[in-house]
Amino acid sequence: MLRFLSFILSFLIGCQLYAETVIDLPKPRQKSSVSLEETLTKRRSVREFSSETLTLQEISQLLWSAQGITEPAGGRTAPSAGALYPLKVYLVAGGVKNLAPGVYRYDPFKHQIIKIKDGDLRGLLSEASLWQPWVRNAPVSFVITAVYEITTKKYGERGVRYVHIEVGHVAQNMLLQAVALDLGAVPVGAFYDSEVRKILGVGDKEQPLYIIPVGKKR
Template identity: 50%
Template sequence: MEIQLPDIEEIKLEDVLIKRRSVREYCSSPLTLRELSHILFAAYGVTDERGFKTVPSAGATYPLEIYVNVRDVVGVEEGVYKYIPERHSIVRILDEEVGHELALAALKQMFIAIAPIVLIIAANYERTTRVYGDRGFRYVHMEVGHVAQNVYLMATSLGLGTVSVGAFYDNEIREILKIKEYPLLLMPVGRKIE
C-alpha cells in the first residue's frame, strides 16, 4: 500500500536557523501526515523534473535511502516505511513499528523509542563509488550531513524537535529493518516538551 503525502508549504529560513537545537525529549502527542510529509520532503524530496533533490549529491548519484519508523502519526498505520521521493509517497515495508528495537541497537538511547517517528538514513555506496571510486565514500557522508541539516531545519520550522544519532550497531539496525543498505544516521522526530 502506498500513501501519497500532502504538498509542501513555504517557510522563512532565518527564523529557523536561529531556533535550531538538538532535542532528545518528546511529548506523547502524535504527528500529522502534513508534518511527516514536510520532514520527508526536506530530507530527500525531488525539487524539479530532472530529479534533483533537496540536497546536493556528487554527480547526482543520490546514494541514500530514507526509511521512517512510524509509531504515532495520525492516519498512518504503525510500521516501517520507505520514502519514495519521485512520487513523494511512503510504502510500508514492515507491519510493526520498531522504535524500541532501534533504541536498544542505538546503545539504549531510549528517547528513540518514544519519538512518534524515527528517520533511518541508509546508504547504497555503490551508486556513488562506481563513479568516483573510494572518494565516493566521502561524498556519501557529506550527503547524509546535508539531509540531517534539512531535517533539523524543517523540524524546527514545524515546532518539532530532532537529533542526529550516529551511535548504533550497524548490523543490528540492518537486521531490524531487513535492509541491504548501510545505516548512517537515525533521527527521531517529535513534539518538544515545553
C-alpha cells in the same frame, strides 16, 4: 472446476499477502512564515518529546526536506555528487495520526511511503541505538541509509567521502525543517549497524548512517 476455484482462491490470497501498502503523502508546502535564519538560530538537539502524535502533513514535509524532488530534471532539496543520489530515507513510525505503526521507505519520485514492515519497532530501534530513550519515545524516527556503490562506481574510494558529506546535507535539511514545523529532533549516530539493518530488512550493501527521532517538544 474445484481445482480451478482453489487456484483462483490461492491467487487472490497471494495478491492480498504480497500487496504493498503505499501511502500518498500530502503535498509539501514550499513557503513558510519562519525564516531560514530563525531555524538556524533555534536549532538545538531535542531529546524529550511529548506523547502527541505527528501528522502525515508533518511527515510529508520532513521527507520532502530530506530528498524531495524540486525540478523536472530531478534535482532534489539536498545536493548529491554527480546527481547520483545514493541515500534512502526510512520511517520507523509508532505515533503518526492515520498511519499504522510500521517501517516505511520513502519514494521521492512519487512522494509516497511504502510499508515494508508492520508493527511498532521503535523499542527495537532504541535498543539498536544503545538504548537511547529518545529513539523509543519519539513518535517517529527517520533512518538515512546509503548504498555506497552507487557513488563509488563513478568516483572510486573518494565516493565514500562524498556519501558521508551528503548525509550531513540531508540531516541538516531535516533538522531545520523540524524547527520550521515547531518540532524537536536530534541526529543520532551511535547505533549497531547490523541491528538497524535487521529492523529495516536491508542487506549488507545498504549502510545505515543516521537516525533522526522527531516529535513534539515536551
